[in-house]
Amino acid sequence: MTGxxxxxxxxxxAYKSYGNLQALKGVDLEVVKGEFYTLLGPSGCxxxxxxxxxxxxxxxxxxxxxxxxxxxTHLTAAKRQVNTVFQSYALFPHLxxxxxxxxxxxxxxFDPTQVGRKVGESLEMLSLSGLEKRYPHQLSGxxxxxxxxARALVNEPEILLLDEPMSALDAHLRAxxxxxxxxxxxxxxxxxxLVTHDQDEAMMISDRLAVMNNGVVVQTGTPRQxxxxxxxxxxxxxxxxxxxxxARRQGNQLFTNLGPLHVSETPYWEEGHLxxxxxxxxLEGEIPQGSVNCVRAQVREAIYRxxxxxxxxxxxxxxxxTNTRDRLGPGDQVSLFFPPDDLVALxxxxxxx
Amino acid sequence: xxxxxxxxxxxxxxxxxxxYIPSVAVAVFSVNKARYGLAWRGFTLDWYMKLFENExxxxxxxxxxxxxxxxxxxxxxxxxxxALGIDRSPWSGSFHRFFDLVINLPVxxxxxxxxxxxxxxxxxxxxxxxxxxLGMTTLIIGHITFQISFVTLVVRSRLASLNKExxxxxxxxxxxxFYLFRRVTLPLIMPGxxxxxxxxxxxxxxxxxxxxxxxxxxxxTLPIFxxxxxxxxxxxxxxxxxxxxxxxxxxxxxxAERLARRF
Amino acid sequence: MDDEKTTNKxxxxxxxxxxxxxxxxxxxxxxxxxxFALAAPPMLWxxxxxxxxxxxFIFIALAQRGEYGDVVWNFSAHNLKRLIGFGSFGxxxxxxxxxxxxxxxxxxxxxxxxxxxxxxxxxxxxxxRKSRVFxxxxxxxxxxxxxxxxxxxWLLVLGPNLPPAKLAAWVGLIPAGTALYPSSMAVxxxxxxxxxxxxxxxxxxxxxxxxxxxxEAAKDLYASRWQVFRQAILPQTWPGLSVGIIVTFVxxxxxxxxxxxxxGAKYMLIGNLIQQQFSQARDWPFGAALSVALMVMTLISxxxxxxxxxNLDQNxNLDQN
Numbered sequence: 001m002t003g004x005x006x007x008x009x010x011x012x013x014a015y016k017s018y019g020n021l022q023a024l025k026g027v028d029l030e031v032v033k034g035e036f037y038t039l040l041g042p043s044g045c046x047x048x049x050x051x052x053x054x055x056x057x058x059x060x061x062x063x064x065x066x067x068x069x070x071x072x073t074h075l076t077a078a079k080r081q082v083n084t085v086f087q088s089y090a091l092f093p094h095l096x097x098x099x100x101x102x103x104x105x106x107x108x109x110f111d112p113t114q115v116g117r118k119v120g121e122s123l124e125m126l127s128l129s130g131l132e133k134r135y136p137h138q139l140s141g142x143x144x145x146x147x148x149x150a151r152a153l154v155n156e157p158e159i160l161l162l163d164e165p166m167s168a169l170d171a172h173l174r175a176x177x178x179x180x181x182x183x184x185x186x187x188x189x190x191x192x193x194l195v196t197h198d199q200d201e202a203m204m205i206s207d208r209l210a211v212m213n214n215g216v217v218v219q220t221g222t223p224r225q226x227x228x229x230x231x232x233x234x235x236x237x238x239x240x241x242x243x244x245x246x247a248r249r250q251g252n253q254l255f256t257n258l259g260p261l262h263v264s265e266t267p268y269w270e271e272g273h274l275x276x277x278x279x280x281x282x283l284e285g286e287i288p289q290g291s292v293n294c295v296r297a298q299v300r301e302a303i304y305r306x307x308x309x310x311x312x313x314x315x316x317x318x319x320x321x322t323n324t325r326d327r328l329g330p331g332d333q334v335s336l337f338f339p340p341d342d343l344v345a346l347x348x349x350x351x352x353x
Numbered sequence: 354x355x356x357x358x359x360x361x362x363x364x365x366x367x368x369x370x371x372x373y374i375p376s377v378a379v380a381v382f383s384v385n386k387a388r389y390g391l392a393w394r395g396f397t398l399d400w401y402m403k404l405f406e407n408e409x410x411x412x413x414x415x416x417x418x419x420x421x422x423x424x425x426x427x428x429x430x431x432x433x434x435x436a437l438g439i440d441r442s443p444w445s446g447s448f449h450r451f452f453d454l455v456i457n458l459p460v461x462x463x464x465x466x467x468x469x470x471x472x473x474x475x476x477x478x479x480x481x482x483x484x485x486x487l488g489m490t491t492l493i494i495g496h497i498t499f500q501i502s503f504v505t506l507v508v509r510s511r512l513a514s515l516n517k518e519x520x521x522x523x524x525x526x527x528x529x530x531f532y533l534f535r536r537v538t539l540p541l542i543m544p545g546x547x548x549x550x551x552x553x554x555x556x557x558x559x560x561x562x563x564x565x566x567x568x569x570x571x572x573x574t575l576p577i578f579x580x581x582x583x584x585x586x587x588x589x590x591x592x593x594x595x596x597x598x599x600x601x602x603x604x605x606x607x608x609a610e611r612l613a614r615r616f
Numbered sequence: 617m618d619d620e621k622t623t624n625k626x627x628x629x630x631x632x633x634x635x636x637x638x639x640x641x642x643x644x645x646x647x648x649x650x651x652f653a654l655a656a657p658p659m660l661w662x663x664x665x666x667x668x669x670x671x672x673f674i675f676i677a678l679a680q681r682g683e684y685g686d687v688v689w690n691f692s693a694h695n696l697k698r699l700i701g702f703g704s705f706g707x708x709x710x711x712x713x714x715x716x717x718x719x720x721x722x723x724x725x726x727x728x729x730x731x732x733x734x735x736x737x738x739x740x741x742x743x744x745r746k747s748r749v750f751x752x753x754x755x756x757x758x759x760x761x762x763x764x765x766x767x768x769x770w771l772l773v774l775g776p777n778l779p780p781a782k783l784a785a786w787v788g789l790i791p792a793g794t795a796l797y798p799s800s801m802a803v804x805x806x807x808x809x810x811x812x813x814x815x816x817x818x819x820x821x822x823x824x825x826x827x828x829x830x831x832e833a834a835k836d837l838y839a840s841r842w843q844v845f846r847q848a849i850l851p852q853t854w855p856g857l858s859v860g861i862i863v864t865f866v867x868x869x870x871x872x873x874x875x876x877x878x879x880g881a882k883y884m885l886i887g888n889l890i891q892q893q894f895s896q897a898r899d900w901p902f903g904a905a906l907s908v909a910l911m912v913m914t915l916i917s918x919x920x921x922x923x924x925x926x927n928l929d930q931n932x933n934l935d936q937n
Contacts, residue, residue, distance in 0.1 A: 057521050059636045074634055076641035077524045090522035094540045103536070104526035155526065358738075365739030371809050372758045375769030391777055435658035442651020443637065443644065450633060452655070455662050458670065461862075461918060463870030465887045466907050469894050471667035473676075498665045501658050516639060524639030561764050561873055566894070576764040582652045583768055585876060592772070595765045602761045613881060 007069065008033035009054065009159055014063035016049055023049040024060070024217040031159075031193060032208075033068070036185045038194045040202040041212035042238065047195045048163060050212070054193065055161050056080045056174040068158060076109075082154035084161040087168070089144050095268045097123070097147055098132040104155040122154040125184075144172050149184075159191040178205050185246040199239045203227065211235050224296065228277070232347040236275040243281070243318055244346075254345075258295045258315060261338055267345035278310065278321035280342035284335045293338040299328050376599055383592035400560075400593040410594060413578040416489070420564075420574060421557040424496035429492045429550040431497070432504025433542070441504075441538075459502040468566035471495045475567065488569035495567035496557045503556060504549035511545025551609055621628050633654040638921030670911065677905035695905035711889070715909065718886040721875075722868035725807040729815035729864050730857070732808070734849075736816050752820070759813035765805050767877045774802055774878075798880025806874040811867070815860040822856030858921050866914050 016022075023046045026214050031037045039047040052058035053065060065073045072080050083104070098119055123129050126146040136144060145165055152160055163239040165181075166174045183207050185192045196202055202209050203223045210220045211234075219231045230236035233244055243293035245256045248271050254261050256274065263274065276325045284294070297313040304324065311320045311328060313336070320336065328334065383401070386394040392467040419572055439452050459467060471491075478485040485491055519541070523533045568577055569579055577599060637646050677695050682688040702707045738762055740751040758766065774796035787791040796802055822898070826849070834848035872887035879885075886906060893903030 055525060056641060057525065057636060057639050059641060074641060077521070077639050078527045078529065082525075084522070084525045086518050086522055088516065088518050090516060090518035092519060092522070093538060094537075103523070103528070107523075107527040107529070107532050107536075133627060151526065361735040364732065364735035368736045369754055371732075371805075374814060375766065375773050375809070376758075376761070378773045378778075379769045391772075391775055398801060431658040431661065434654045438655025438658075440653045441638075442647055442655075443635075443903070444648075444651065452659070455659060455667050458667060459662070460868065462670070463857065463867050463887070464909060465870045465872055465890055466670065466911060466914075469890060469903060469907055470666050470673075472894055473669040473672065473900075474665045477923060494665065498662065501662060505658070509715065514863060521639035524852075530640065556761050559760055559762055561762060563647070573782075576762050579768060580758050580764050580873075580877075583771065585677075587768075587775075589771060595769065598765050599761055603757055606756050606760055 006033040007031070008035070008067070009193070010078065010102040010226075011050070011054065011067040012064045012066075014050065014053055014060040014065070015044075015058050016053065016058065022215050024053075024063075027063070027212075027215070027285055029210060029217060029220075030095035031191060033190050033191055036182065036192045036194070036205060038196060038202040038209040039212055040196055040199060040209050040238075043197055045212040046195075047212050048214040051084075051161050051163055051193065051195045054159070055082055055084045057084075062301050065078070081155075081158040082161060082326075083143075083157040084163065085148045085152050085165045087165070089136075089148040089164045089165075089168075091144060091147055093136055094321075095135075096132065097128065097134050097136070100136070100147055101151045103151065118154050120152075121152045125153075126150045127249075138204050141169055145169065153188070153190070157190065157191060162192065162194045164195055164197070166196070166198070174201075181205065203239070207329065211238065213238070228342070229344055230275060230346065233273060233275070236344070237345060241278050241319055241321075242275045243278065243316075245276070247272060247274045258318075260292075261343060262292050262340045263343045263345055264340045265345060267348070269345075269348040272348040273346045275344045275346050276342055278319040278337060279308070280339060281318070281320045281322065282321050282337040282339065283326065284337050293340060293343075295336045295338070297334055297336055299330050299332045299334060302329050368411060370464060376595075379592045380596045380599070383596045388589060392541050395397070398588040401597075403590050404593050404597070407590065409573070410575075410579065410590070413573050413575045416492075416572055417558065417574040417576075420492055420572075421497060421554050422558050424493050424500055425550055425554040428497045428500030428553045429504050429546060432501045432509050432553070433546050433548060435501065436508035436512055436542075437507045437538075445598075447469055456502045456505055459499045460506070462561070464562040467499055468495075468563050471563065472497060486569065487567060487572075489572040491567045491569070492564060492572050492574070494565045496560065499560075499563060500553035500556055503552050504546075507549035507552060508542055510546045511542050511548075518597075547612070549613065551612070555605060555609075558605075670907075673782055673904040673907045673911075677903055677908050679901045681899045681901050685900075687900050690822065695902050698902065699909060714884050715886055715913075717884070718869050719913070721803070721807060721885060722865050722873070724804065725811055725868045726815075726861055726865045728804070728808045729812050730861070733815040733819050733860065734811055734823075736812070737820040740820060741823045741826070753818070755813050755816050758809070759817060763810055763855045763873050764877075766810060766873050770802060770806050770809070770878060771797060774805075787862055797878050798883060800879070800883065802878040803875055803883055804880045807868060810871075810874055811864045814867075818859040819853060819856040822853040826852055862918060862921055865917055869913060869917075870910055886913075915917065 007030060009029070009031040011027055011337045014024050014027040014029075016024040025046075027050055029047070029050070032274070039049045039050060047199075049058060053060050056072065056079070060073065063073070064071055067080060067082065077084075092103065095103070095140055101119045102115050103120055105118060110118070120129075123132065126149055128143065128146055128150060131139070131147075133144065136147070139147065145168070151346075162181075169177060178201055181192075194202075194205065200222070206223060208220065208222055209226060211218045211226060213234050219226055219235050226235065227239050230239065230242070236242040236244065245258065245261075247254045249255075249267060249269060252266050254263055254267075254274065261274065270312055297315065297318060299311050300314050300317070301312040303310040303312075306324070308321050308327055309324045309328070311322065311334075312318070313320060313334070320334075322328075359376070363547070384396050384398060386397045386399070435456070442451070471494075475485045475487065475491050475494075513537075519537060520533065523537045527608065528536070562572050564577055565580070568574065573581070575594070579591055579594065582588065633643060634641055635647070637647055676687060678691045678693070680688040680690055680692070680694060693838050699711050699715075715745055733831075737753070740748060740755070743751050772778075776793050776795045781790065781794070781796050782792075784790050784796055785794070790796065813861045830848050830852065831844065834844045838844050839849060869885075870887040870890075871885055872891055875883050875888055876891075886909070890903050890910065893899045893906060
C-alpha cells in the first residue's frame with residue numbers, strides 16, 4: 001500500500017460510565033480508511049460501548065469522535081454515514097426483506113426506482129435474491145445475518161459496524177461467514193469495524209485489531225504483531241495459550257527457573273515476566289554443547305489434538321505445541337530451544353489494566 | 354385422563370349448566386306465545402318483531418352503540434398516548450409509581466366507587482358548564498374514564514415486548530422521529546392497540562353501574578332499559594331483547610377470537 | 617449544605633445537556649416535553665374525574681348532610697360514628713351488619729367460585745386442542761355478557777310455577793305459587809354465576825401451563841388428594857388463582873345489581889347502601905364515608921393477597937429443595 005494514509009475514524013480520550021460502572025476509561029482509537037478493524041476483548045471490556053459511541057447510539061461522557069476528519073461526537077446516529085449490523089440483527093419483524101433493506105433509503109426519500117435498483121443490487125451481492133417477499137421470521141439465522149448486512153451496506157456507509165454478528169450462528173456456519181465477510185470487505189473497500197470476543201475470528205478476519213480490557217485499549221496492531229509480541233500478560237493469555245515465566249534481570253542476562261535465557265529485546269525492568277507461545281518452543285533431539293536458551297525437560301502429559309500435539313513438561317509446567325509426527329508420551333526426555341526472538345518481555349505494569 | 358376423573362367432568366358440566374340455564378330459559382320464553390305467565394303456549398317470533406317497533410328499545414340500542422363506539426375511539430387514542438408517553442420518555446422512579454397508581458386505580462377499585470367519583474366530579478363541573486348535565490356527554494366521559502386504563506395496560510404490555518434495538522436500528526438507518534413512529538412503532542404496537550380497543554368496546558357494552566350513575570333521561574342504554582323494566586315486571590320483549598344481546602356477545606367473542614388468532 | 621452547592625457547581629457532576637435515547641441524541645428536556653405532551657391529557661382526565669374525587673371522599677365524609685341534601689362543611693366524625701353504630705337514633709348496628717354481610721357474601725362467593733373453577737378449568741384444559749377453543753368460549757361468553765341480562769335471567773328461572781320453584785314448594789321450603797326470590801339462595805346463585813367466569817379465566821391461564829409430570833410425581837409421593845392439591849397444584853396455579861380471587865372478591869364486596877334484583881330490600885350490601893346515599897337519600901357525606909370504607913376494604917384485601925403470595929412463594933422454594 002502506497003500513498004497517503006487516510007484516517008477513517010478517530011476516537012480521542014473517550015470516557016463513559018453507567019452509574020458506578022466505568023465502561024470506558026479514556027479510549028483512543030485510530031482506524032485507517034478501508035481497513036478491517038476489530039475490537040477484541042472479553043465480555044464487559046467496553047468494546048460494545050465503544051462501538052455504540054462510534055455509531056452514535058451512545059454519547060461519551062467526555063472525549064471526541066471524528067469521522068473522516070469531521071467531528072461527530074454529538075451527532076445522532078441518523079446524521080452519521082455509519083451503519084450497524086446489530087448482534088440480534090434487529091430486523092423489522094413487520095416488514096418483508098425488501099422493505100427491511102429499503103428502510104434506510106426510503107427514510108431519506110430516495111426515489112422509488114433508485115430504491116428498487118439499489119436494494120436489488122445489494123440483495124444480489126449477498127445472494128438473497130428471491131427472498132424479497134419473505135418476512136424475517138421465515139429466514140434462517142445465516143439469511144437474517146445477510147439481510148442485516150444488506151440493510152446496512154445498501155446505504156453505502158463510510159464505516160460499517162458489526163456487533164458480534166457471528167454469535168448467533170452455529171460454529172459450522174461461522175467459519176464460512178467469516179471468510180465471506182472478509183472477501184466482501186476486500187471487494188467493497190469499505191471500512192469495517194467488528195466487535196468480537198473470539199480471538200480466532202479476530203485473527204483471521206482483521207487487518208488490524210485493538211485488544212480491550214476493563215475499559216481501555218491494551219494493545220493495537222496487526223494480528224501478527226499482537227499475537228507474537230503481546231505487551232502484557234492479559235494480551236498474551238487472551239490471544240491463545242502462552243507460557244508465562246517469572247524472570248529477574250542482571251545486566252543483559254535474564255534468569256528464570258529454567259536457567260538463564262537470552263532475549264532479543266532486553267526489558268527495562270529488574271523483575272518481571274517473559275512470555276513464549278507453546279508452538280514457538282522448538283523441540284530438539286540433542287542439545288548442542290554450550291548452546292544458549294536450551295533446556296532439558298521431561299514430558300508429564302501429552303494431549304493429542306489432531307492438528308497438533310500438546311505437551312505439558314516438567315520443570316514448569318511448560319506447555320509446548322508440536323506436530324503430531326512426534327510420538328512422545330509421559331516420561332520421555334526432551335530438549336527444548338527457546339528462540340530469543342520469540343521470547344517476549346511483558347510490560348511490568350499490569351495493575352492499570 | 355378424561356375418563357379417570359368423572360367427578361371433575363361432572364362438576365365442570367354442572368358449572369356450565371349453572372352459567373347457561375338462565376340464558377337458555379330466557380331464549381325459550383322469548384319465542385313463547387304467552388304474553389303473561391310462564392306456561393308454554395307455542396312458538397312465535399312476534400316478540401322479536403315487536404322489538405323493532407319499540408321506539409324506546411331502538412333508541413336505547415342506538416345509545417348503547419353510539420356510546421360504545423365514541424368512548425372506545427377516544428379512550429383508544431388517549432390510552433395509547435398515555436402508554437407511549439410513559440414508556441417512551443425517561444421518567445424517574447417516583448413518576449412511574451405515580452403513573453402506575455393513577456392507571457391501576459380504575460382497574461382495582463369497584464365500579465360503584467368509580468361511579469360515585471364521577472357523580473361527584475360532574476356535580477362540580479356542572480357549576481362551570483351545563484354541558485355536564487347528566488346525559489350522553491357525561492355517559493361517554495364516564496365510559497372513557499374507565500376504558501383509558503385498560504387500553505393503556507394492554508398497549509404498555511405490547512410496548513414492553515418490543516426490542517429496544519429495533520428503535521436503534523431505525524435511527525441508525527436515518528429515520529426521523531416521525532418516520533420511526535409511523536413506520537416502526539405504530540405498526541408494531543397496532544395489535545396491542547386493536548386488542549385494547551376491543552377490550553374497551555366490550556367493557557362499554559358490559560357496563561351497567563357507571564352508566565346507571567352517569568346517564569340522563571335522554572340517554573338510556575339497553576342495560577339501563579332492562580333494569581328499569583324489571584321493576585315493572587318481566588315481558589317477552591325483554592326476553593327477546595336479552596337473547597339478541599346474548600347472541601351479539603357470542604358474535605363479538607368469536608370475532609375477537611378470530612382476530613386474536615391472526616396476530 | 618455548602619458541600620452540596622460546591623459539588624453541584626463542579627462541571628464534572630453536571631448532567632450533560634444532551635442524552636442518547638433509543639438511538640437518538642436529544643435533549644432530556646425535549647424528551648420529557650414529548651412524553652408530557654402525550655401523557656398529560658389522559659393523566660389529567662383520570663386525575664380530575666377519578667383520582668381526586670376518590671381522595672376528596674375522605675374530606676366529604678367528615679362533612680354533614682344539609683337539610684336539602686347539600687353538603688355542609690362543619691367537620692366532625694359524625695359519619696364515622698354512624699357507620700359503626702352510634703346513629704342519631706341511638707345504638708344500631710345495621711350499617712356494621714351491612715359491611716359484615718358484604719364481606720361474608722364476597723367470601724362465600726369467592727370460595728364457591730374457587731371450588732367450581734378448579735374442576736371447570738381442569739376439564740377444559742384436558743380437552744383435545746381443537747375442541748378446547750369451544751369449551752373456552754363457553755366460559756368467555758358469560759364473562760362478556762351484561763350483568764343485568766344475566767341476573768334478570770335468574771329472575772325468570774326462579775320464578776313461580778317453574779320447575780325449581782315447584783320443587784322447592786313440594787319439599788316445603790316455600791309456599792306453593794311463590795317465587796324463589798328474593799332470598800339469599802337467589803343472591804348466591806346470581807353472585808356465583810356472575811363471578812365464576814372471572815375466577816375461571818385467570819385460573820385457566822395457569823392451569824393450562826400446569827406441569828402434569830409434577831402432578832404424577834406428587835401422586836406417587838403423597839397419600840391424599842388434598843396433599844397433591846396443596847403441594848403440587850396450588851403452588852403452580854397460584855399466579856392465576858390470586859388474580860381470580862382479587863377480581864372476584866373485590867367487585868363481589870361492592871355488588872349492587874345482583875343484590876338489588878335478586879335480594880330485595882332486605883339484602884343490602886355496601887354497594888346498595890352507597891347507591892342509596894347518592895340517589896334517594898341524597899346524603900353525600902355518609903355515602904362518601906361508605907365509599908372510603910369500601911376503598912379501605914379493597915386495599916386491605918389487595919394487600920392480604922400480595923402478602924399471601926410471598927408466603928406461598930417461599931413454600932414453593934421449600935418444596936423444590
